[in-house]
Amino acid sequence: MYHTQNGMDADAPDEIQGEIQCEIVGKIAYVTISNPDRLNAINMGMWGLLTKHFIALDQNTELRCVIIRGANRNFAAGADVQEFATVRNTLADGMRYHNQVIAAALKAIAECQHPVIAAIEGVCVGGGLEIAISCDIRIAAPNSRFGIPTNKLGFPLAPQEMQSLLSLVGKAVTLEILLEGRILNAIEAKNKGLVQRLSDNVPAEALETAERIASGAPLAARINKKVIRRLSFVPEPLNQQEQLEAFSFLETNDYQEGILGFLAKKTPEFTGK
Helix, strand or coil: CEEEECCCCCCCCHHHCCEEEEEEECCEEEEEEECHHHCCCECHHHHHHHHHHHHHHHCCCCCCEEEEEEHHHCCECCECHHHHHHHCCCHHHHHHHHHHHHHHHHHHHHCCCCCEEEEECCEEECHHHHHHHHCCEEEECCCCEEECCHHHHCCCCCHHHHHHHHHHHHHHHHHHHHHHCCCEEHHHHHHCCCCCEECCCHHHHHHHHHHHHHHCCHHHHHHHHHHHHHHCCCCCCCCHHHHHHHCHHHHCHHHHHHHHHHHCCCCCCCCCC
16 A cells, blocks of 8 residues: 655644545555545645546556545545635636646546546535546445535636536536535435445445456456547537636635635625625
């Protein structure tokens, strides 16, 4: 097993710690999101490590399957809002954070040549749900919870991240998830197409699934993934003006109100300004 910290100095305060662990057992790799004190919220360094690990796993031709999971029976509570004031507080920083840092991690997961299984327990919201959506197969526990409640924080979903959700569940469900910001239980998530199956023993079910995949022809699996990705509808990217409009929320009072309210554990009062 090998694991890496988030790139911070070893003496850094506990509140900014978090790690992405990667373990290879035979032909199956396990990637674990670990920031237990924050329900595995993913900070900027952890997004970078997800990219690094999945690029390395993609190049390992001995592998047959990857399982991604969260530590301590939670998948991931999304991006770490605690660091937004430093990494995502201006228009330029926000566009870089989403279009480069997060987008690179989600792309590395989605385009990994090996099948990727999301083993979901507990909380799977925000960026955690986006990670799960980037996987090929999603298996969830009956107690798992799903959603992207960014409307309660004063901001929309970034365009590239929205496209993945839209491609998976369609326009109606995407609108419902984003406009309401409601947290869904596992049964509703399955009914809406966010996950393929539920299991009372997610680790065992994920391993059995990975072993079935690993027993099949690896080249066939890789070609299936590549061709399905090619045949899936991909819209024309947003132009520069559309990108600026999509991230204009970063310069609004509502965004500041939402983030400050979250950090202070107070209900924000949005004014539409």
